[in-house]
Amino acid sequence: MSAPIDHGGGVTAAAAAFGGRPQDWLDLSTGINPCPVALPEIPTSAWHRLPDSYLVDAARRAARDYYGSGDTLPLPVPGTQSVIQLLPRLLRQGSPFAMTDDKIAMADDRVAVTDDRVAVTDDRIAVLSPTYGEYARAFASAGFAVDAVDDIAAVGGQHRLAVVVNPNNPDGRIWPAEALAALHDRLKSTNGLLVVDEAFGDTDPALSLAARAQELPNLIIFRSFGKFFGLAGLRLGFAIARQDILACFEDWLGPWAVSGPALSLAASLLRSDMAVIRRCLDDRSAALQAALGTAGLRIKGGTTLFTLVADRRASDIYTHLCRHHILVRKFDYAPDWLRFGLTPDPAADNRLGAALQGFER
Known part of the structure; x- marks a missing residue:
């Protein structure tokens, strides 16, 4: 590690x-x-009971309307860090993009060893860099080869997944939506995934790809809740993607992953001014x-x-x-x-x- x-x-x-x-x-x-x-009133039941599905549904509908994701209901998660750490698992076993045991066995003669990690060189990850460091760390710790690239033009067919933080942290670099949509299509042609982290996107909603989630099936969007509202301690975020990918995240996070008070606040604040x-x-x-x-x-x-x-x-x-x-x-x-x-x-x-x-x- x-x-x-x-x-x-x-x-x-x-x-x-x-x-x-x-x-x-x-x-x-x-x-x-x-x-x-200012915090709206949180019902006592949200503190007293395990978060029931009506709280989850209310938060998802509010997030859908706020992010403009159309028919896609964003999945509440306990901070986007929680799903960043699930991305290697998504590639390895949990989706049509999986790296199966058979494929890993076939690639035994194409591995590179770095420190105490083994990376299959045919299954590389591109991270637009420099950026939030946990993406590269999560994939490297899981044994993937990570390429730090400085331009989306450097993302190629060898990349199973690419990560773009937009706007970027820490330099604020911005990629236009059309450029990211074209990158998605290029990755999709080789069965790859595009992850766009819009943690700092609330101040400029026009940058978001959320409205195009339905037409970009190999896209995953992460949104932070706490940064914009000043409630980072709440540990809440949202993932926007097609249903089978969200189902994997939901299954791996387990029941009651997001607290009732967090869901209640999201349902209220995402509809505020x-x-x-x-x-x-x-x-x-x-x-x-x-x-x-x-x-x-x-x-x-x-x-x-x-x-x-x-x-x-x-x-x-x-x-x-x-x-x-x-x-x-x-x-x-x-x-x-x-x-x-x-x-x-x-x-x-x-x-x-x-x-x-x-x-x-």
């Missing part, structure tokens, strides 16, 4: 290293709405951009929910901010990058601005 990936959100560890109470730190290391929405949330995020994003610009930092990319900065002094800036109990995201594969999440209010804007202004250049 490969080593765990260092994600954002490690404020407890940062406080242990640099002092202060974790709750007093300004955590800008994640791409989560810093102004969580998104314009209010988007205006708030636009304001917060503009404030962050202003603070970074005033500090003379070069913005490399990002989305409404985060901004990526490129600077040769990134490591020193990171340490300097930690000493001021402000946590941002650094990257081992790009030592000149820092990702800044949104600040929650003007007081936090001022706190970040003052810390950046105090950095010795």
